[in-house]
Amino acid sequence: xxxxxxxxxxxxxxxxxxxxxxxxxxxxxxxxxxxxxxxxxxxxxxxxxxxxxxxxxxxxxxxxxxxxxxxxxxxxxxxxxxxxxxxxxxxxxxxxxxxxxxxxxxxxxxxxxxxxxxxxxxxxxxxxxxxxxxxxxxxxxxxxxxxxxxxxxxxxxxxxxxxxxxxxxxxxxxxxxxxxxxxxxxxxxxxxxxxxxxxxxxxxxxxxxxxxxxxxxxxxxxxxxxxxxxxxxxxxxxxxxxxxxxxxxxxxxxxxxxxxxxxxxxxxxxxx
Amino acid sequence: xxxxxxxxxxxxxxxxxxxxxxxxxxxxxxxxxxxxxxxxxxxxxxxxxxxxxxxxxxxxxxxxxxxxxxxxxxxxxxxxxxxxxxxxxxxxxxxxxxxxxxxxxxxxxxxxxxxxxxxxxxxxxxxxxxxxxxxxxxxxxxxxxxxxxxxxxxxxxxxxxxxxxxxxxxxxxxxxxxxxxxxxxxxxxxxxxxxxxxxxxxxxxxxxxxxxxxxxxxxxxxxxxxxxxxxxxxxxxxxxxxxxxxxxxxxxxxxxxxxxxxxxxxxxxxxxxxxxxxxxxxxxxx
Numbered sequence: 385x386x387x388x389x390x391x392x393x394x395x396x397x398x399x400x401x402x403x404x405x406x407x408x409x410x411x412x413x414x415x416x417x418x419x420x421x422x423x424x425x426x427x428x429x430x431x432x433x434x435x436x437x438x439x440x441x442x443x444x445x446x447x448x449x450x451x452x453x454x455x456x457x458x459x460x461x462x463x464x465x466x467x468x469x470x471x472x473x474x475x476x477x478x479x480x481x482x483x484x485x486x487x488x489x490x491x492x493x494x495x496x497x498x499x500x501x502x503x504x505x506x507x508x509x510x511x512x513x514x515x516x517x518x519x520x521x522x523x524x525x526x527x528x529x530x531x532x533x534x535x536x537x538x539x540x541x542x543x544x545x546x547x548x549x550x551x552x553x554x555x556x557x558x559x560x561x562x563x564x565x566x567x568x569x570x571x572x573x574x575x576x577x578x579x580x581x582x583x584x585x586x587x588x589x590x591x592x593x594x595x596x597x598x599x600x601x602x603x604x605x606x607x608x609x610x611x612x613x614x615x616x617x618x619x620x621x622x623x624x625x626x627x628x629x630x631x632x633x634x635x636x637x638x639x640x641x642x643x644x645x646x647x648x649x650x651x652x653x654x655x656x
Numbered sequence: 657x658x659x660x661x662x663x664x665x666x667x668x669x670x671x672x673x674x675x676x677x678x679x680x681x682x683x684x685x686x687x688x689x690x691x692x693x694x695x696x697x698x699x700x701x702x703x704x705x706x707x708x709x710x711x712x713x714x715x716x717x718x719x720x721x722x723x724x725x726x727x728x729x730x731x732x733x734x735x736x737x738x739x740x741x742x743x744x745x746x747x748x749x750x751x752x753x754x755x756x757x758x759x760x761x762x763x764x765x766x767x768x769x770x771x772x773x774x775x776x777x778x779x780x781x782x783x784x785x786x787x788x789x790x791x792x793x794x795x796x797x798x799x800x801x802x803x804x805x806x807x808x809x810x811x812x813x814x815x816x817x818x819x820x821x822x823x824x825x826x827x828x829x830x831x832x833x834x835x836x837x838x839x840x841x842x843x844x845x846x847x848x849x850x851x852x853x854x855x856x857x858x859x860x861x862x863x864x865x866x867x868x869x870x871x872x873x874x875x876x877x878x879x880x881x882x883x884x885x886x887x888x889x890x891x892x893x894x895x896x897x898x899x900x901x902x903x904x905x906x907x908x909x910x911x912x913x914x915x916x917x918x919x920x921x922x923x924x925x926x927x928x929x930x931x932x933x934x935x936x937x938x939x940x941x942x
Contacts, residue, residue, distance in 0.1 A: 517885070517899055517912050519784075556913060579915035582785040 387469040388419040394454035410655040445600035459543035486591040515557040524565035541572035661694030661746040667733040683936040753808035773816035776805035780879040792883040802856040825858035877919035
């Protein structure tokens with residue numbers, strides 16, 4: 385059985401996602417020693433999916449600009465992954481340990497997280513549900529899957545949600561017009577869990593039960609050494625106050641793309 | 657005498673037609689249960705005419721509960737709920753509140769329940785299938801160390817001394833509830849007669865809590881009282897204002913996009929529309 389990581393990387397007017405993906409790929413290979421397959425606009429075009437990349441426009445706090453949100457096509461990872469066992473990761477989910485290697489050979493055919501944890505204690509990053517009275521969020525940041533019929537159905541549902549987004553927005557009562565993989569994955573997970581939760585048959589979380597997440601305002605101050613970074617964490621509701629936090633040997637979802645790119649040379653140097 | 661069955665005491669008041677709710681519940685039991693599908697109803701003698709022909713037909717037995725109507729002119733008619741054991745037609749009985757629906761087959765619960773002489777539901781669920789742990793409606797239970805029981809779904813075996821002892825004391829409590837509440841409960845006591853509180857107090861005074869409760873999840877039901885739903889956004893008691901429901905032609909229920917499998921205690925009586933009853937009838941009539 386082949387195994388590996390897949391990252392989608394579609395550049396927009398400002399953000400070089402391909403470079404971020406390559407930087408993260410070097411971190412993944414360094415820590416997990418598995419191959420990484422990056423799906424760029426070129427691969428998407430070859431597969432005939434160019435029209436499914438662009439989702440719309442959104443404001444990026446890290447760039448203080450409204451830019452293209454090129455985050456589509458994730459539902460086609462079932463087809464586009466060259467691996468039998470795939471871990472599909474967001475480009476900006478920086479891998480700084482080997483814990484996700486526990487997924488390989490797992491009896492579960494699909495694993496996805498429903499919990500995140502903020503970098504600053506008790507800080508609010510996002511709701512834990514699509515709607516206060518609604519279903520749990522599932523985070524498409526990291527999804528493990530095998531190529532089985534159930535998993536194919538999961539990604540088919542994600543695509544169906546994408547194609548009927550306004551309908552699902554009404555039914556599940558979430559906000560915003562912009563398609564989000566997290567919402568589509570949440571709905572797909574919910575449906576495949578027989579429209580319920582807290583049962584023995586739930587689609588489980590990855591071996592890392594909570595994804596450590598920083599907000600767009602937080603910045604990497606320094607890569608001290610491999611898998612050890614200093615992060616400037618802006619304090620919630622205090623725009624000019626911050627603390628410096630040390631993150632060591634822990635995977636972290638960095639919503640600030642600019643700071644990853646700014647650290648590019650250092651990452652390349654450390655994870656050569 | 658049948659061995660096992662469900663039993664409902666229903667009394668209409670000025671606002672709500674409990675016999676109609678019991679009828680819907682009975683239909684849902686007949687539609688979903690594979691082995692234990694007996695269901696009977698007890699009414700005050702004066703109320704028997706309230707059952708329509710169709711409603712009467714769904715129940716295995718329609719029973720007049722004994723010793724008259726303790727509720728009298730009260731609008732909140734709980735007072736006869738100590739009489740279950742005296743009039744149930746079954747050797748083993750699960751008593752139910754009328755404002756519930758069955759949504760899948762719970763027949764397999766009976767064998768585990770029958771290992772005790774009484775099993776009161778001790779855990780209830782939110783519509784999202786979480787164990788409801790809100791203390792909002794249970795302040796008296798916590799403050800007075802009462803067993804956390806829900807009599808909306810409670811099992812008992814008739815041929816056992818324990819249910820008769822619990823019933824005898826519950827009768828005393830229900831008939832003198834203000835005196836008992838004042839003597840045995842602190843200031844958190846309710847200002848109305850509650851069947852859960854009366855049974856729980858009887859069980860506590862008899863010191864038989866562990867014999868009457870269970871640490872297992874089942875029996876259980878989805879309890880739709882709003883503040884049990886783990887959200888601060890439901891500001892009044894009518895959850896139907898906030899959470900959409902879908903009751904399909906094949907009698908599947910989704911609440912807020914969650915499929916419901918456990919007994920559903922809808923609590924807000926207006927939720928039971930004629931459309932829901934029609935679907936239950938159609939399913940029953942095949």
